[in-house]
Amino acid sequence: MTTRIGFLACAQTLPGAGDRRGDAFEHDLVTAALRPAFEEAGLELVEIDWRAPVDDFAGIPLVLLGTAWDYQDHPEEFLAKLDQLEDAGIAVHNPARIVRWNADKGYLRDLSAKGAVTVPTLWHDDLDAGDVENAMDHFGVDRVVVKRQVGAGGLGQFSFSRSALPSADWTMGRPCMVQPFLPSVVGEGEYTLFFVDGEFSHGVLKRAAEGEYRIQSLYGGYECDYAPSPEDLATASNVVAALPFERPLYCRVDMARLPNGMLAVMEAEMIEPYYYPEQGPELGKRMSAAILSRLR
Structure with missing residues (x-):
């Protein structure tokens, strides 16, 4: 008997949407990578809008947060839906309590207190030009x-740079964080290590397009294969070990090199990360095995 597994998406990433995001192709790559391994394991991947009524999740015992990539603009609504799903007896991965902790990047202070190397950061409720x-x-x-x-x-x-400052009346208008720009992000790239059920799955080196510093595909960023050194893997594993809860179903650790040569965690993404399936040929098997272990 096939077990249905939900893959939460948003209107802008679901196939068939009239106006899909520029990075919606990543949704297609992930589902295409997961579906064959899921079917082999007796699982059916069901793509569903996270805003769908709870009744639409009937017969789905577990959901992945998938490509709910508009959640950051509606965090309370998103968390309320995860609570509703859990109240209905549906296992959410990663769970709502992890999402609450992980949604605000202030969690980096918790990781730093546990010994993880982080990028120096100033935290503000708002920010102006001064x-x-x-x-x-x-x-x-x-x-x-x-x-x-x-x-x-x-x-x-x-x-912003000293030669290109914001206008005098500029404000961020929301809680924010300020970090020194790391030249290594442009010169060397940003490293991603993906973990499934606490175990390392695959690595990715993400590079920015010419003239950019953001490495996401929306801005022309691209990925390269990356096999982490034992030292780099240990650094990322220490981040996973520093999490204040049992190992999540999945965790993506993003790191960049500081001027002193150390790799620092930029994010430990456990909500709706892109999985980079092209660099993880065993991803589908790892995910299906982890899901089956939780369903048992």
């Missing part, structure tokens, strides 16, 4: 990156 200059002085740099504390995909992110 704060940007003060951050440059604080870090002793000429360029910084400003990110939303609740955000994903590089959306709503800014990079």
Whole structure:
């Protein structure tokens, strides 16, 4: 008997949507990679909008958060839906309690307190032009990156330099974080290590397009194969070990190199990360095995 597994998406990533996001092809790559291995394991992958009524999830015992890539603009609504699904007896992976912790990038402070190497960060409830200059002085740099504390995909992110400051009346308008710009992100790239059920699955080196610093495909970023050294793998594994809960079904650790040569965690993404299936040929088998173990 086949067991139906939900794959939460949003209107802009689901196939057949009238106006799909520019990176919606990544949704198609992930589902295409998962579906054959799921079928072999007796699982049926069901793509479904996370905003669908709970009744539409009848007969689905477990859902993956998939490509719910608009959640950061509706975090309370998204969390409420995850609560509803769990209240209905549906296993959500990763669970709502993990999503609550992981949605606000303030979790990086928790990881740092556990010994993980993180990028130096200033935290603000809001930010103005003067704060940007003060951050440059604080870090002793000429360029910084400003990110939303609740955000994903590089959306709503800014990079300012002393020669290209925000206008005097500019404000971020939301809780945010400021970090020194890391030249290694452009020169070397950003590293991703994907873990399934606490075990390393595959690695990816993400590079930015010419003239860009953001590595997401929306901005022309591209991926390369990457086999982490024992040291790099240990660094990422330490991040997973520092998580304040039992191992999640999946965790994507994104890292970049600091000027001192150490790799620092930029994100430990456990909500709706892109899985980079092209670099993980065993991903489908790993995910189906992890799901079956949880269903048991």
